[in-house]
Amino acid sequence: NAGVTQTPKFQVLKTGQSMTLQCAQDMNHEYMSWYRQDPGMGLRLIHYSVGAGITDQGEVPNGYNVSRSTTEDFPLRLLSAAPSQTSVYFCASSPLAGGPDTQYFGPGTRLTVL
Amino acid sequence: SQQGEEDPQALSIQEGENATMNCSYKTSINNLQWYRQNSGRGLVHLILIRSNEREKHSGRLRVTLDTSKKSSSLLITASRAADTASYFCATDHNTDKLIFGTGTRLQVFP
Numbered sequence: 001n002a003g004v005t006q007t008p009k010f011q012v013l014k015t016g017q018s019m020t021l022q023c024a025q026d027m028n029h030e031y032m033s034w035y036r037q038d039p040g041m042g043l044r045l046i047h048y049s050v051g052a053g054i055t056d057q058g059e060v061p062n063g064y065n066v067s068r069s070t071t072e073d074f075p076l077r078l079l080s081a082a083p084s085q086t087s088v089y090f091c092a093s094s095p096l097a098g099g100p101d102t103q104y105f106g107p108g109t110r111l112t113v114l
Numbered sequence: 115s116q117q118g119e120e121d122p123q124a125l126s127i128q129e130g131e132n133a134t135m136n137c138s139y140k141t142s143i144n145n146l147q148w149y150r151q152n153s154g155r156g157l158v159h160l161i162l163i164r165s166n167e168r169e170k171h172s173g174r175l176r177v178t179l180d181t182s183k184k185s186s187s188l189l190i191t192a193s194r195a196a197d198t199a200s201y202f203c204a205t206d207h208n209t210d211k212l213i214f215g216t217g218t219r220l221q222v223f224p
Contacts, residue, residue, distance in 0.1 A: 033212065042202055043157070043214040050210050058211060090156055099144045100212040105156035
């Protein structure tokens with residue numbers, strides 16, 4: 001099993017550009033989520049999904065869209081990139097057991113917005 | 115904010131010493147989880163403790179949970195230089211949102 005994979009590993013954008021961060025898992029997990037981590041900080045939840053076709057907002061959803069058309073994939077779209085979105089983005093997946101269970105994290109995407 | 119808060123923010127110890135980190139949260143939970151993050155890497159799950167449990171062990175790790183005080187502690191015994199990392203607690207607050215705390219940076223000197 002590859003676990004949770006994220007692409008790209010690094011990305012530089014100009015203000016106003018849009019892009020999609022890819023996340024895929026091969027563990028048949030119902031729960032998937034996106035976090036951002038700013039330097040020296042903890043993780044903040046952007047969006048999450050409890051199954052295909054179901055998504056919801058986390059703590060900091062503004063400026064981001066998600067969709068979950070399959071169990072395996074959970075892409076994160078930046079609609080119009082801003083310098084404040086410079087961060088490291090982590091995708092995670094887990095089984096659901098009355099709530100999010102043990103999270104398996106991807107390696108992260110380091111995004112810089114100029 | 116529902117975010118948990120770890121204490122201390124930073125901790126420096128010598129190899130062989132024990133390291134204790136604390137996590138406090140504000141609302142009731144279904145479970146509380148601890149994660150480790152090595153510099154620049156993704157997070158790795160350490161222990162999950164459910165609200166009806168008071169203590170769990172995994173190797174050199176011991177986690178306690180006091181739901182009446184809304185707090186948890188992570189004890190790492192006989193620390194090694196390889197334990198140098200940031201440690202985060204995460205709580206679900208009886209929702210589908212898993213919220214992470216601000217983390218404790220642990221430095222273990224050889």
